[in-house]
Amino acid sequence: MFLNLKLQLKFNELFEITRNMTLYSIKDLEYLSGIKAHTIRIWEKRYHLLDPNRTDTNIRSYSDHDVRRILNVALLIKNGYKISNVAAFDEPKLQAEVLRINRNLTDPEKNIDQLLFHTVNLDTFGFEQLLDKIIGEFGFSKTIHQVIFPFFERIGILWQAGSIFTAHEHFVSNLVRNRLIRETGKFERNELAQTVLFFLRENEWHELSLLYFNFLAAQAGLRCVYLGQSLPFEDLSNLLINSEFDFVCTSFIQAIEKTELEQYLANLSLVFNRNKILIAGRQVTIHKPKLPSNVLLIKNSSDFIKKISS
Secondary structure (H helix, E strand, C coil), X not given: CCCCHHHHHHXXXXXXXXXXXXXXXXXXXXXXXXXXXXXXXXXXXXXCCCCCEEXXXXXXXXCHHHHHHHHHHXXXXXXXXXXXXXXXXXXXXXXXXXXXXXXXXXXXXXXXXXXXXXXXXXXXXXXXXXXXXXXXXXXXXXXXXXXXXXXXXXXXXXXHCCCCCHHHHHHHHHHHHHHHHHHHCCCCCCCCCCEEEECCECCCCCCHHHHHHXXXXXXXXXXXXXXXXXXXXXXXXXXHHHCCCCEEEEECCCCCCHHHHHHHHHXXXXXXXXXXXXXXXXXXXXXXXXXXXXXXXXXXXXXXXXXHHC
């Protein structure tokens, strides 16, 4: 096992202290798991998957335990399990299946284990020092692909299994976010280069992959305009109508219905119909939406570089 006993005991102690401190709405569960609230309600009714507290007006609220359970269930469903079987798993069985899948993931174990150790101790200096060492050995882009992205997969699995909690994920997300911004700022700007606009739609907060695309575009010599998280469509529309960009790039991570996603892309295509719109994210992979002619799917970082270079 990649975690030693001492570290695991510390994880468990922290989890027991904080497990009942936060309440979540059903929309929060949808946001975190990618499973629509309607589906969660059906699973509650049909399989008794969760047992939320309810207010006098019948509004549901969920605990950290409920969030971890729905995320564990979502992970197993995405890996071929049937909901009718998963719903019958008790907590030890559910966690064992999640960790079994996690053990099959391939990543540079030593570096990730060390990053996890610094994470659980909220050790900024140790984390940054180790990250510097890894970047010096592999280079920044390779570090992101081979260490950081798999590291975040591991963080997600451990959170779902109850081994760490939200503060740790926020801690490392901000460290990596700051590093991406810092590395991107090292590139010289060419005012005559093609321009790419990066943004996330309103109420979309997952920006690490978008920041990485921003880094890759800056590295390739493009002039980047980064607008970040949760941009209202009206503001975006006014900007696109009144400005000239060669590319627009965004990502869809938070749960969204296929019809809503297709409508958003259609509206975006209408207000930015002169050049290419590049999209990525889990929701695009899940729904495989019908794409307007100027909207292109980013398959991976190499594909992104190819599309902005063509």
